[in-house]
Amino acid sequence: MDNHRPTSFSRRILLAVTGLSPQIVTETLHALAIGHDDPFVPTEVHLITTAEGAERAQLALLSDKPGWFHRLRKDFGLPEIAFDGDHIHILHDASGQPMADIRSPTDNLACADFITEKVRELSADPESALHVSIAGGRKTMGFFLGYALSLFGRPQDRLSHVLVSEPFENSWEFFYPTPYENIIETAGKKLVDTQRARLSLAEIPFVSLRHGLPTALLDGSARFDATVAAARASLGPARLEIDLAAREVQAAGHRFRLPPAALALLAVFARRAATNEAALAAPLKDVPDPAWAERYLHELRAIVGPLGDIGSAERALRAGMDGSYFSSQLSKLRSAIRRALGPAARPYLIDDGGRKPHRYRLALAPEAVRLHP
Structure with a gap:
């Protein structure tokens, strides 16, 4: 039927x-x-x-x-x-x-x-x-x-x-x-x-x-x-603007807030997209990656400011970020963006390349991404 x-x-x-x-x-x-x-x-x-x-x-x-x-x-x-x-x-x-x-x-x-x-x-x-x-x-x-x-x-x-x-x-x-x-x-x-x-x-x-x-x-x-x-924004070219100090994201014609942890991960990929850098491999499971931890904590510190408390994140990532931590934060970020944008979320979700080994990126042109301050 x-x-x-x-x-x-x-x-x-x-x-x-x-x-x-x-x-x-x-x-x-x-x-x-x-x-x-x-x-x-x-x-x-x-x-x-x-x-x-x-x-x-x-x-x-x-x-x-x-x-x-x-x-x-x-x-x-x-x-x-x-x-x-x-x-x-x-x-x-x-x-x-x-x-x-x-x-x-x-x-x-x-x-x-x-x-x-x-x-x-x-x-x-x-x-x-x-x-x-x-x-x-x-x-x-x-x-x-x-x-x-x-x-x-x-x-x-x-x-x-x-x-x-x-x-x-x-x-x-x-x-x-x-x-x-x-x-x-x-x-x-x-x-x-x-x-x-x-x-x-x-x-x-x-x-x-x-x-x-x-x-x-x-x-x-x-x-x-x-x-x-909203319909025009969803049909038009994708543009992403992130205000780290206000913890706000503007995308698909909508402005919404993200929790600091999710926003930090989005900022990692947005900054790389803005400078047209290559996609990143995720940390391996149960193998702490210091470089990934530093990328993430750098953005998190910028978001919470000098008086913000990120002690729990720093302790969890003292030896580096492993695959489980990355996957958990990525899942939360994707869910938050889908809740805010509905079906218009697709261009703003972190892309894994579609095949293994996965390499992650925000698939937007450099001119379509803006971070401030």
């Missing part, structure tokens, strides 16, 4: 942006569940909209009459789908007030942040498959929703736009092709039967950048500009 087939997931989510045309929900649901070769029947529906859009969706889709969402389910025998007022998410402006419309650059940024966080939240569940529709709402809303899916989307997620045949498009009275005769008036004042309408789903391929985002963004709240910056 295809592990990424959307219909195989227990939690199937339809997420759409809507403005003043809530028909997008029923049109997309019909195209997915009724008119699709591989029917995708969502287990829940979520809308992102303005305050007025939320009111229209409630009245047109969820009311007792006309209640077009419930009518569609009944007309085609669809199972229960979780969709109520709690699934309609109203955009809020920078001051936290419900947004009537997107009228300013500040509103635009608040809209981007809101949509980005909602997509992050819904895609965080590994048991979910997300189908995102950008057919409704303002163009900026559709853009941000599609962009957010590129940032957080997974192999099982999909992006689409629903197309409505003429003359049913832009008609307030049309919500989906009914399985029975239903005469409505079109925007051009013609009478037509909705039974003759045709819907088609235009699926839009997208490139997922999720693998380049740090774990902190995937697990915590996500702002649009910060997420885009």
Whole structure:
């Protein structure tokens, strides 16, 4: 079985942006569940909209009459789908007030942040498959929703736009092709039967950048500009900056701290990369290596300063650094960088050359590495 087939997931989510045309929900649901070769029947529906859009969706889709969402389910025998007022998410402006419309650059940024966080939240569940529709709402809303899916989307997620045949498009009275005769008036004042309408789903391929985002963004709240910056940094050329006095590392667009012991080992390799020196062999197991101990302690002293206590490290390395000590510190360093950078960590991990005898280096160009002071 295809592990990424959307219909195989227990939690199937339809997420759409809507403005003043809530028909997008029923049109997309019909195209997915009724008119699709591989029917995708969502287990829940979520809308992102303005305050007025939320009111229209409630009245047109969820009311007792006309209640077009419930009518569609009944007309085609669809199972229960979780969709109520709690699934309609109203955009809020920078001051936290419900947004009537997107009228300013500040509103635009608040809209981007809101949509980005909602997509992050819904895609965080590994048991979910997300189908995102950008057919409704303002163009900026559709853009941000599609962009957010590129940032957080997974192999099982999909992006689409629903197309409505003429003359049913832009008609307030049309919500989906009914399985029975239903005469409505079109925007051009013609009478037509909705039974003759045709819907088609235009699926839009997208490139997922999720693998380049740090774990902190995937697990915590996500702002649009910060997420885009992280994706850009992960895709751009690798650059490493180490501030020994502050015990900070800057890499892949992120600044983070490392414990002195891990930072000292990274500094050993960063200094050699900055001066384009050759890869190093690790100390042998149970054979203390004085040169390795001196390299490491030199960086550790620079990090902790003249008043810092490195007595335990100096005692452990009095005769030299052996292979066990090196391997332990290297493992801790790699784990710390992976925690800080997630999938973007790869260029900053100490490379062992891939074959024996292993020779270790930081595989960055000299101009991509900076240490200070």
